[in-house]
Each structure stands twice: as C-alpha cells, then as structure tokens.
Amino acid sequence: MLNSDTRSRLLQLYPMLRELPAAELDAMLATARLMQFPAGTVMFDENQPCQGFPLLLSGSLRVIKSSAHGRELQLYRVKPGESCILTSSCLLGDTRYQARGIVEEPLEMIMLPATVFHSLLGKCEPFRRYVFQLFTERLTDLMELVTAVAFQKLDQRLAALLAAKSNPIHATHQAIADELGSAREIVSRLLKGFADQGWVKLGREQITVTNSAALKKLATL
Amino acid sequence: MLNSDTRSRLLQLYPMLRELPAAELDAMLATARLMQFPAGTVMFDENQPCQGFPLLLSGSLRVIKSSAHGRELQLYRVKPGESCILTSSCLLGDTRYQARGIVEEPLEMIMLPATVFHSLLGKCEPFRRYVFQLFTERLTDLMELVTAVAFQKLDQRLAALLAAKSNPIHATHQAIADELGSAREIVSRLLKGFADQGWVKLGREQITVTNSAALKKLATL
C-alpha cells in the first residue's frame, strides 16, 4: 500500500493513470509497493525471468548489452515517467530478459505484479495506449542506435552524446565509453581532440561543453 | 472485397483472425483489397507518413536504413504471416517512417486502413495480442542486431547469416554486404576465406554451405 505522497507523485509522473476508472486505480495501487535500490544494483540480467512491471518515481536505470570481451553498450536509459519496455516485452511474450538493467541514480519505483499488468492491458485503454507509446519510442531509439553504431564514426557519436547531455557533464571517460560501446582510451583521445578545438573543457570526471553547435554539426555530418 | 481463395489464405496465415467475432472479421475484410507489388518496389521511405496496416500473403519485404555514403543495413525482413511493425509504430504514434521498405520477392498483401487498425486494436483482444507479439519480436531482433553490429566481427556476422539461410543461397555478394551493412569487397574476401576452409562452395550468385557447423561455431565464438 502506498502513502498519499507517493500516490500523488505517481499520478504526477504518469498522467495516464488519472484516466483510469477510480476503482481500477485503487485496485492497482492496493497491490503496489514502493521499492528503493541504490546505484549499481543489477535490477535484472540476461536470461532471467521477469518479475513485474515497474513504474519509476525517481532515479534512472541503464539497460545495457555486454560483450564477451568485457565491453558494454547502452541500449537506452529509463527515467521517471517511463517504464522498462524490455520488461513489458518479457511479460507479453512470456520470455526472458535479453539485456541487463543497472541502477544509475538511486531508484524509487512501484512494481506491478504481472497479473495486474495483464489485466490492466486487457481492460484499460489509457494504460494500453501508454504501453504502445513506450514500445514505439524504444523501437525508434533502437533503430537510430543501430544506424549510429553501423554508420557513424565514434567522434560523431561522442559529439552527439556530449551535445545531448545537460552541461556540465559529470562522468568518467570509462562511463562514456561504456555508453558508446567503445574503449576508454579512444574516448579520452577524442575528447582531447575536442578540447584542442576549443569545443569542450576537460576536468576530472567533468566535461564542460563550450561549443555545442560545433559538436552538433560534427554529429550530423 | 476479397475472393474466397484470398480469404482462406489470409486466415491460414493469420490464425488470430479466426478468433475475431464473425461480424468484426467480415467488416474488416469488407474494407480490404488485395494488392501486388513487383520486386524492387519502394513500399515506404524515411519521413513518409503511413498509409495503413499491411498483412502479407506472399513475398517478402526488406526494411533497411541507408547511410549518407551509399551503404545500407537491413534491420529486418517481413514475411507472410507477419506485418511491418514499423507501420504499427507509425500508426500508433502518429509519426513517420524511420526506415525504407523495399520489396524483395514479389509481394501480395492486404492493406487495412488506419481507422480499421485502430478500431481492431481497441475492440479485439486477439488482434491486440498479435500486434504486441510482433512488437516484442522485433524489439528482440533489433537488440540482437545492435549487439552484433557493435561487438561482432564481420566474419562472425557473415557466418551467422550464411548458416541461417536455406541452402544453397542465391544472392550476390553486394546483396549480402547490404544486409550486413558492409562493403562488397569485404564480403567477397571473407567468403573466399570460408571457401578456402572448405566451409562453402562459391558460384555466380550462389553460395553452397558445406559445413554449417563450422560457420555456426565461428558465429558464436
């Protein structure tokens, strides 16, 4: 059961829930519990079965694939107001996770049991619309990711990443390499190049973008 | 309106349609028309709005992304019994295509108008399940594609492709390169390597796999 503060935050972040019939909403929330996880927690891993449908209240989750040689690539990030589409996929197809989910910033979330998820999907048009919407967004993201990985050089992808983040960026070069699916040294060298061009300023665990336009231009070349 | 032969083929390929109430099914089929397209037809292209929801009866469609420099990469293939999830995505999100669809083998299909698609989704559980199922499958495929492109060497991806196709394979090296998102010369050279190993026999527009196990092993290394 949720306290009223949590409940109002939930409705704030997930407007579609407000469209549910009051009875449905109450029934749903009765099954819900607030859960918290510290940064670094492995929420799920490849080949694990799925537990339920999460609704994020705060924090963020990185969904990644990792390679045999210790490298990794971020598929997407889940933020408050979203849910992990991979989980929906597991629940709908009754399959197992095909990626790993790692807590990035400490996470607060509500977990809906699989049965509730299925019943909502069957009964509630707004919920269904929400899930479909998530699917289409992720699909679009993934298609862009594929083409970026296949056709773009790393400097372009790095530039795009830097331009997309809020300034200044707090991250290690290793973390950025992991997001891009590359190696730390490459990222360091490319960043050095950007710094030499005067596009960014580098500090320990910090990158300050000073010429976002130049980065974006490189990214779309 | 469809003739009875077409209708029975449709029900054969799409069992979920048989679960629809008879009235729904008839209403749906009343709006449907059989369409045919020769190989090479561009069914849709990036940034185009979406026309309707296709149900394939025969032939196949390649969904690809193309790069600025003339290379292309196949995202997935649509076969009879399936539908193009990208189209569903467009219809659901009311967005535009983010890829190109090209007829590979001559295509016969039924096109459902967008309005019918939406109403079926709202009313018919089997149809909804079918669409969700498609989404999860494509999502899984795309995630595998991303990791393959990011982490696997081209020889591994080529080996996987060869092992997956029905033997003997009828295709040009260029077509294979386009499917993998690479260049023709690389594919030719790698194929030569496989032939030297005795894993395949090469002919004009034809590749005969003689050691599928070896290819699969390389692919999963």
Place this chain on the structure above:
DNA sequence: ATCCTTGTGTGAGGTTTATCACAGACGGGC
C-alpha cells in the same frame, strides 16, 4: 560469335578503432 552488363577476385594503401603498457594527476581518507 560478339558485345555488354553484371558479378567476382584481388592488390595496395589508408583510416579508424582496439589493445597494451605505463606515467602522471587528482582527490579522498587517514
């Protein structure tokens, strides 16, 4: 048969990215 289009083989040279190895820099904890 000859031409012509399309597909294939192959070498040389360059770019991009990965890998290994290590040195130095920074900052938190003691």
Place this chain on the structure above:
DNA sequence: GCCCGTCTGTGATAAACCTCACACAAGGAT
C-alpha cells in the same frame, strides 16, 4: 601532510575494415 585508489594522457603496435582501382568471368541479348 601523505598514501593510495581512481582517473586521465599518451605512445607504440596491430587488427579490422574501407576505398579505389582494375582485371577477369559468366551469361544474356543482338
């Protein structure tokens, strides 16, 4: 302050892939 783990810079080297260039082969059209 000093130590020590983490983060960053950088060189050398190699692997993978791309690009260009061109020769040759196969098969259909005339």
